[in-house]
Amino acid sequence: MRKILSLIALGCALSASAQTYTLQQIKDSALQNNIAIRSAQHNIEAAQQQRKEAFTKYFPNVSGTGLWFNANKGMAQTSVNPSEVIPAELGPALAQAFPAEALAALANPISISMMKNGALGSIMAVQPVFAGGRIVNGNKLAKVGEDVSRLQMQLSANEVEKTAEQYFWQLASLQEKMRTIQAVDTLLRDIYKDVDVAVRAGVAMRNDLLQVQLRQNDIASQKLKLQNGITIVRLLLSQYCGLRDTSFAITFQTPSSEAEMFHVSCFMFNVNGLPEYQLLQKQVEVTRLQHRMAVGENLPNLAVGAGYTYHNLMENNHSFGMLFATVSVPITDWWGGSHTIKRCKIEHQKAQEQLADNSQLLQIRMQNAWNGVEESRQQLLLAQRSIEQAEENLRLNRNYYRAGTSRMSDLLEAQLLYQQSRDKLTDAFADYQNKLLEYRQASGQ
DSSP, X not given: OHHHHHHHHHHTOOOSSSOEEOHHHHHHHHHHHOHHHHHHHHHHHHHHHHHHHHHGGGSOEEEEEEEEEEOSSOSEEEEEOHHHHXXXXXXHHHHHHXXXXXXXXXXXXXXXXXXXXXXXXXXXXXXEEEOTXXXXXXXXXXXXXXXXXXXXXXXXXXXXXXXXXXHHHHHHHHHHHHHHHHHHHHHHHHHHHHHHHHHHHTSSOHHHHHHHHHHHHHHHHHHHHHHHHHHHHHHHHHHHHTOSOSSOEEOOOOOSSHHHHTOOOOOOOOOTTOHHHHHHHHHHHHHHHHHHHHHHXXXXXXXXXXXXXXXXXXXXXXXXXXXXXEEEOOSTHHHHHHXXXXXXXXXXXXXXXXXXXXXXXXXXXXXXXXXXXXXXXXHHHHHHHHHHHHHHHHXXXXXXXXXXXXXXXXXXXXXXXXXXXXXXHHHHHHHHHHHHHHHHHHTTO
């Protein structure tokens, strides 16, 4: 087993001059450079700013107002008739004190115009005292939103890690298959030499030589497809992980023993630590807070404040300060608000039911992931045994052909089985690594 896995590891190194990455380096690069991670980080930063914004609602709301105007005529106009406001008993005294022209003017109305131009400025500070719990619950909602963005970041990281590792093992598998192709090509060249000598000696038919040549052509075609596949997967991995060099190589360490290789424990299926389950819990909390917010929208609001105002509207500078309190009681809003409260309560109940249902699905996912690990492990053991049998079968058929007791078709069939067994071992090992990662993520390890 160690011999075969060592071949897989060696097949992952392309050249000494190329940059070589381990699996952990590939995943670290993906977590640092992938666009999904950067987008999730931006979401966390936005949620943090929203939480800080909600915190400012605890403090007074300070506002300032300034106004200057110049009208084409006074905004306050009236006329006063002095004769109507002067008592009759003052008539003789006024007749003696004023000339006749002045007394005649008092009999005509006098026009008065005010506030043709002026300026006004004020500053107000309003402190909410009771807002139906909307400020407190709004801050809690903002904190839950930040927690949700962090959990989504963790899910994005898991997905990026999973995809990067899949690309890694896909590239490792293709490179090992290329190594297998090269080994088979060397084997076919040796067989070709033996058959050519036998044909020249007249102890073998030329048809045997043609069968070997056809198989060599098939191997050359497979090699071309593998080269294209390796190039594409390397480009995909480079783009996904933000690697500048597209001619890099990959390498990994194989376990020193079969027991170490298959050392994985089946933990108790507890969903509490999973980010998916925690997101469901956050959704329940969000709907609960939204229900409280809906109730608060229909409760009285109480606020106190202070202000300072200056104006010269009466062509005279004037300023004053004041303290005030406001109470706002929704009355007709209760009609529609009562339905909003009921709707939010239904959403909260729905979220609780989804939490219970999806927690069971998450436990099933854990069990399925563990079953996948066990199945993949068995497939890897079978592939390991198959390659040992295929190697022995190839060795025997080659000896039989040299001894003249078997046909070329039997030898080439043994060669094909050997190639397929090596490819299956490569795929089984890569699949086992992917299944391990899926189980670790599904179980929250």
